[in-house]
Amino acid sequence: MTVANIEVSETPLMLYALRRADDALILGHRLSEWCGHAPAMEEDMALANMGLDLLGQARELYTYAAKVEGRGNDEDKFAYLRDVRQYRNLLLVEQPNGDFARTMVRQFFYAAFADLYWRAMMASSDPTFAAIAAKSEKESAYHVRHSSEWVVRLGDGTEESHRRAQTAIDDLWAYTGEMFAVDDGERGLIDAGIAIDPATLKARWLKTVTGIVNEATLALPKSDWMQQGGRVGSHSEHLGHLLSELQSLQRTFPGATW
Amino acid sequence: MATPNVPLWEVFIRSRNGLAHKHVGSLHAADATLALQAARDIYTRRGEGLSIWVVPSNAITASDPSEKGMMFEPAESKIYRHPTFYDVPDEVGHM
Amino acid sequence: MYTQALNSSDGDDRGVEDVARASQFQARIDADERIEPNDWMPAAYRKTLTRQISQHAHSEIVGMLPEGNWITRAPSLRRKAALLAKVQDECGHGLYLYAAAETLGTSREELVDAMLSGKAKYSSIFNYPTLTWADIGTIGWLVDGAAIMNQIPLCRCSYGPYARAMIRVCKEESFHQRQGFEIMVTLCRGTAEQKAMAQNALDRWWWPVLMMFGPPDQVSQHSDTSTKWKIKRFSNDELRQKFIDATVPQAEFLGLTIPDPGMKQNENGNWVHSPIDWDEFKQVLAGNGPCNRDRLAARRKAHEEGAWVREAAAAYAEKRKSRQLAQAAE
Ligand SMILES: [Fe+2]
Ligand SMILES: [Fe+2]
Ligand SMILES: [Fe+2]
Numbered sequence A: 001m002t003v004a005n006i007e008v009s010e011t012p013l014m015l016y017a018l019r020r021a022d023d024a025l026i027l028g029h030r031l032s033e034w035c036g037h038a039p040a041m042e043e044d045m046a047l048a049n050m051g052l053d054l055l056g057q058a059r060e061l062y063t064y065a066a067k068v069e070g071r072g073n074d075e076d077k078f079a080y081l082r083d084v085r086q087y088r089n090l091l092l093v094e095q096p097n098g099d100f101a102r103t104m105v106r107q108f109f110y111a112a113f114a115d116l117y118w119r120a121m122m123a124s125s126d127p128t129f130a131a132i133a134a135k136s137e138k139e140s141a142y143h144v145r146h147s148s149e150w151v152v153r154l155g156d157g158t159e160e161s162h163r164r165a166q167t168a169i170d171d172l173w174a175y176t177g178e179m180f181a182v183d184d185g186e187r188g189l190i191d192a193g194i195a196i197d198p199a200t201l202k203a204r205w206l207k208t209v210t211g212i213v214n215e216a217t218l219a220l221p222k223s224d225w226m227q228q229g230g231r232v233g234s235h236s237e238h239l240g241h242l243l244s245e246l247q248s249l250q251r252t253f254p255g256a257t258w
Numbered sequence B: 001m002a003t004p005n006v007p008l009w010e011v012f013i014r015s016r017n018g019l020a021h022k023h024v025g026s027l028h029a030a031d032a033t034l035a036l037q038a039a040r041d042i043y044t045r046r047g048e049g050l051s052i053w054v055v056p057s058n059a060i061t062a063s064d065p066s067e068k069g070m071m072f073e074p075a076e077s078k079i080y081r082h083p084t085f086y087d088v089p090d091e092v093g094h095m
Numbered sequence C: 001m002y003t004q005a006l007n008s009s010d011g012d013d014r015g016v017e018d019v020a021r022a023s024q025f026q027a028r029i030d031a032d033e034r035i036e037p038n039d040w041m042p043a044a045y046r047k048t049l050t051r052q053i054s055q056h057a058h059s060e061i062v063g064m065l066p067e068g069n070w071i072t073r074a075p076s077l078r079r080k081a082a083l084l085a086k087v088q089d090e091c092g093h094g095l096y097l098y099a100a101a102e103t104l105g106t107s108r109e110e111l112v113d114a115m116l117s118g119k120a121k122y123s124s125i126f127n128y129p130t131l132t133w134a135d136i137g138t139i140g141w142l143v144d145g146a147a148i149m150n151q152i153p154l155c156r157c158s159y160g161p162y163a164r165a166m167i168r169v170c171k172e173e174s175f176h177q178r179q180g181f182e183i184m185v186t187l188c189r190g191t192a193e194q195k196a197m198a199q200n201a202l203d204r205w206w207w208p209v210l211m212m213f214g215p216p217d218q219v220s221q222h223s224d225t226s227t228k229w230k231i232k233r234f235s236n237d238e239l240r241q242k243f244i245d246a247t248v249p250q251a252e253f254l255g256l257t258i259p260d261p262g263m264k265q266n267e268n269g270n271w272v273h274s275p276i277d278w279d280e281f282k283q284v285l286a287g288n289g290p291c292n293r294d295r296l297a298a299r300r301k302a303h304e305e306g307a308w309v310r311e312a313a314a315a316y317a318e319k320r321k322s323r324q325l326a327q328a329a330e
Helices: A012-032 A041-069 A075-080 A100-121 A127-155 A159-175 A184-191 A198-215 A238-246 A248-252 B032-043 B065-076 C019-030 C043-062 C064-068 C077-102 C108-116 C133-154 C160-188 C192-211 C223-228 C236-254 C278-288 C292-329
Strands: B008-014 B022-028 B051-056
Touching (some): A012 A100, A012 A184, A012 A238, A041 A100, A100 A159, B008 B032, B022 C077, B022 C160, C043 C077, C043 C108, C064 C292, C133 C160, C133 C236, C192 C278
């Protein structure tokens, strides 16, 4: 017997929570892949801390999505019983860890956004979102701090680290635009004061990113072509492999409790 | 090739308001900023801290254990520095 | 335990040292005083401790690998968070222990290099593979359980920095074993397949866990001096017995069978195990366990691939220092 994917009814608010939950889970999962393999023990500790923050955010957001949906799904059903096409995360967070520079640049791009995002979401008219935002904001603020310190050190470190950091920026840049995109369903939530318009964060995000990238003696790419698709389930090839690992037990032993 | 050494730091944490910073351990980091972050990530994961100091280990000057006699024993005979040295009649009560 | 290779002798180099100082040192130990880093200590004490603490540290770090093998496959988000936090703790333990070892005068880098080159040992237990999710439950329950049994007496070890590190470690360990046991309870109350998975894991881990406590007392060469120096407070066999007696009722609760049909309870109520295959133990310590090569390869890879990051951080620190100097000179 194979386990069927769960059915998800994506009403706007539910989908909104699900997308943010997926971002946090997938990035948290990526960070957890480092555990035991980081460049130094001190950094192993740091990566795990960030991963745990994100896993915690994911769980709260899935639980809220399940509540809004009201169809008996829960955090684990969302995480373990949806296929690639049902995942709604940003393309940025599913990008493989690569070397330490790529992991840190990915973290920095995302956290610099998430920090502004959660801070703004503290004013959400939805009390659950406001509460999740208050907690997540502090966590992401630290993620910005930590990742930006590393971006500076890698950029302004050795020739090799500079080259690796610049490559990471060049490769990941096209995945940053998706963070600021909004669809019709989200537009309605923004109008209702539940969600915030991410476009309003863009200038501040770019200022933070430019500041750090300059300090790191690195450069942002000239191209402004941006990849899209994660929010509607059109992912890169990487996500399928991540999910086949993440979901292997639940898929192999249908219906078991762990 | 032998791995080059990363500087060693001593970590001090104030666990609650009103308490002094207390030595909790050490870590390795290339500079003070990374050391402070590492101290946070290593030594405050269970809510152990409100404030952190990191100090380069080589900035600490320590007393020499072989001079313990000269350094600390002279204080032991100065019993008149302690309140119990003085007699106050019981009737006076707590003082 | 995590320091099994200590059971080979260092030889006796106390002859070259000042006899008076050595007896003063022993008097301090006998009076239950703690020895601190700058205190005079016999060279053999320093050497034994450096080796024991660093082996312990290596074990914590290599020990991240078998369990880390399942972080990305943990079957629920709750289990995933718990396992990541647990394996992260082990990294922290390694870190505290390297720091304690460094106070004896050898740098972390030297200690790590000795492990990566295969010269320094780590616990035999981490050279066994984690094949199923039940192995994660079993490791928490038995491997952490055995480690705790060994580590609690080390909190009173004569060397201050080691004892303090162990106090911190023991505090953190307390959730590891419960986390593992909870996994086992869930599996044993689950489907027939899950229960079989749990039994199979116990079958594979039981004997290697008993070996963690090290060779039987009659052949362990190091215990005498270690006991005299209050580094070791219980013998290998004593700890092993304590562990078995604590574990038998837990296995019974789970409805699992300990894979030792000959095990009997003696008149004192202790469970007496059948002979342990010490040849297997020797082979694993010698590098021939099922995963020795994989474990070392994984640690070397992390170390080598991290080199450019550590170099970058060092280079940046240098640059910043010279910029600050230049600024101050203006
Ligand atoms: Fe351990
Ligand atoms: Fe540990
Ligand atoms: Fe543990």
